[in-house]
Amino acid sequence: MKAASKILLVLLSLVTTGAAHVGSPDVYYEDHAGPYPLSVVVRMPLVVPGVAVIEVRSLSDNLKSIQVVPTRIQGEGSKFAPVPDVAERASDDPKLFRAHLWIMMRGAWKVQITADGEKGKGELSVPLAAAPGNSLALQGPLKWLLTGLMAVLVIGLVGIAGAAVREGMSDPATAPVPSSKRRSARRVMICTALLVIAVLAAGKFWWNWEAASTAQAAYTVPRVVTSLSASNTLLLRLQRTDSGRWAERIQLDDLIPDHGHLMHLFLIRFPDMDRMYHLHPHQDSAGQFSQNMPALEPGRYKVFADVVHATGFPETQTAEITLPETHEGTLQGDDSFATGISLLSKIQNTNVTYLEDGGRIIWLDSNVFVPPREPVKLHFRVEDASGKPATDLEPYMGMAGHLILISSDGTVFAHLHPNGSPPMAAVQLANGTGMADHAGHNIPSEISFPYGFPKAGLYRIFVQFKRAGRIETGVFNVSIVQAIDN
Ligand SMILES: [Cu+2]
Structure with a gap:
């Protein structure tokens, strides 16, 4: 039974695409809810309607409780938020709060987070894109195994029907079976076979209909x-x-x-x-x-x-x-x-990119082991020609930095900022704020980007900063390895 339900799950499940990026549906975000710095991870559901898992980590010590509620970013739905859920504090980690939220429809959503603690209440909204992707195709070996099993069942059923008519009523002592009974047994077997074929055809029709309506709900990257x-x-x-x-x-x-x-x-x-x-x-x-x-x-x-x-x-x-x-x-x-x-290239990629003016961009945690989907901060330092932390950093399109990340096969693409993976325009809509104004602000020489690599593989990272009017790009590689469960 367990195996059967597992197979069904494989047949019906969808793969989320993550519309903001490609192949990277989960959301990683860091910001303040009032006085409380939070790190938020949203595991998007595989299907919609489906359950999203929200993990909120407090980056300070004075937080007592977290409440979460999903609403639309825009429109009528955004004004009528349901009653918030209280996130549960993890038993093994007092700074981690977890909640499960139903996402009922496709499209643009936000999770409204209310943090409560010693300094009063604070709010933060994190935008989400609910976009279930294509359904998985049935895999070759499984398809042939199921077809074979079905053939055995059909042949068995037809055989049983024939045997029931031929020998069901006969006395074990009297043999052989009269030819009239054999004839009617043959007729019953043909009828049974036709009936089974009709049932299978109806099943196929139902399956195709289900698949078509699922495909309608799926989002394909244009x-x-x-x-x-x-x-x-x-x-x-x-x-x-x-x-x-x-x-x-x-x-x-x-x-x-x-x-x-x-x-x-x-x-x-x-x-x-x-x-x-x-x-x-x-x-x-x-x-x-x-x-x-x-x-x-x-x-x-x-x-x-x-x-x-x-x-x-x-x-x-x-x-x-x-x-x-x-x-x-x-x-x-x-x-x-x-x-x-x-x-x-065979040449090992290093954790340093040398810049034209003699300065460098250093990836500080390049050798950290990160399993897929684990939240991580990609942390960089910009140095000037004398090896000192750069003091000439300025906002590049309003941001301290931009990070582009692509998997070697091109199936994962993400565009991150120091706040994380959601696009800034969606963050501003969700929070009702304007663009953060960095003009006149000093951009620190160390900048980090929260993220979680969606799957194992080789990735290239392009990280971009602006220094004294020049746009500089650090180029790095990282290999993400599947964690081995013991
Ligand atoms: Cu950007």
Whole structure:
């Protein structure tokens, strides 16, 4: 019974895609709820409706209780929050609070967190994107095993029906069975076989119907259509997701700026990941963007286009494009370009990136062992040419830093900030605040990014800072290994 329900679970479960990023659905976030610094992890459900697990870690000692409640980010649903749940304090860790929350519908949500302690109450909202992805296909060996077992059952059933008519009523002593009984047994076997085939056909029909309605609820990452014009302009046409019930809801004329730009475009040369462009195309009309390209290094690039809808729902649309070598064009405004050694090179990637002016970016915890989905802080220090902590850091698009992370197979892509994984535009909508104003503020030379790697594998990290008007990029690798359970 247990095995059967497990198989059914495999058949029915969906894989969450994580719309804000690609292949990275869980949310990692750090901020203050009033006077209390908190580190929040939200494990998104595999299906919607489904249960999200919220883990709130207090980063101070004076917290007594945590309450959580999920609401919509925007619209009527955001005004009528249900009664909050009290998060349970972990028995083995007094600073960790855990709660389970039902996410009833797809789309943009937030978890409202109320912290209570010695300094009174404080609130914080963390945005979530509930976007269950494609259902898993039945795996080959399991499919053949189940088909074989079904064939055995069908043959057995037909055989039993025949035997019942042929020999069911006969006296064990009298043999052989008269031929009239054999004839009617044959007829019953044919009828049984037809009946079983009809039942199987009905089952197949039901299964396909279920699969189709599940697919309608699934979110597929849309492919942005890209082309390079003769004048070295990259044209991008955003697409709507092709899964039915999403396509009718997601508009392309409702994009809102995320740290100052409607689109953040990343072009990464594959499979080496030795070149990266971070650009900000101009919106010409709804869903239509263009970008005057800088001088290009030729090659095959993976394209990741980050946008945020007015609902607070983020999307990363993806594509691939082959770019030719061009020498004209320069980087404009907030745009940047970075080079690194090939991900495939035998040379060991170090924890240091040397900058043009003699300064360096150091990844301080590069050798820390992190199993998949474990919350971690990626911690960096920027030094000047004399090896001292850099004092010339300034906000880059309103942020202390930006971190782009891609798995070697391109199935995971995430864009992080010192607050964590949700896009800033969604954070601002969820909390009803404007963009954090770092102007005039000193950016510290040590900056960290909370995250959890979704799966084992090799990842490349591009971390970007701005120093005295220059955008600097640190390029690092990290290998995430599955923890071995003893
Ligand atoms: Cu950013």
